[in-house]
Amino acid sequence: MTIKGVIIGPNKFRPKIGRVQLAENIVERSENGGSVAEIKMTPVITVEQDNSYDGRSVPFNITQELVLESMNWGRNTFHVLIGDVKTSVTVHQAK
Numbered sequence: 328m329t330i331k332g333v334i335i336g337p338n339k340f341r342p343k344i345g346r347v348q349l350a351e352n353i354v355e356r357s358e359n360g361g362s363v364a365e366i367k368m369t370p371v372i373t374v375e376q377d378n379s380y381d382g383r384s385v386p387f388n389i390t391q392e393l394v395l396e397s398m399n400w401g402r403n404t405f406h407v408l409i410g411d412v413k414t415s416v417t418v419h420q421a422k
Contacts, residue, residue, distance in 0.1 A: 328390070328392075328393055328407060329389065330370065330387075330388075330390075330409055331386075331388050332387060333385060333386050334372060335383070335384050335385070337382060339376060339377065339378050339380055340374040340377070341376075341377040341380040342373070343372070344371070344372060344373075345371045345373035346371045347368055347391050348368070348369045349391070350366070350369070351365070351366050352364065352365045356398065357399065357401070359401070360399050360400040360402070361403060361404075362398040362399050362404070363404045363406070364398065364405050365408060366406070366407045366408070367408045368407065370389065393407070395416065401420065402417060403417065403418045403420065404417050405418070
């Protein structure tokens, strides 16, 4: 999964993405097959002092590898949440 965007910091403190925090949660598990899980991705912003930085937007592009495991037989849905953006991936596992 790739996250692209811009960040803005205060004058003289250039922002950058230090790392990405992942939180996984099973939202719904069905005994008849199929489950729903959420994966929340939160970029952790750090700043470094830079006297030449004037508060302009700084573009970023981060690729985070996600390894998905189907949870049950049938349809398994994964919702990836990054701020207000939601992307869904469905994996079908046959018996």
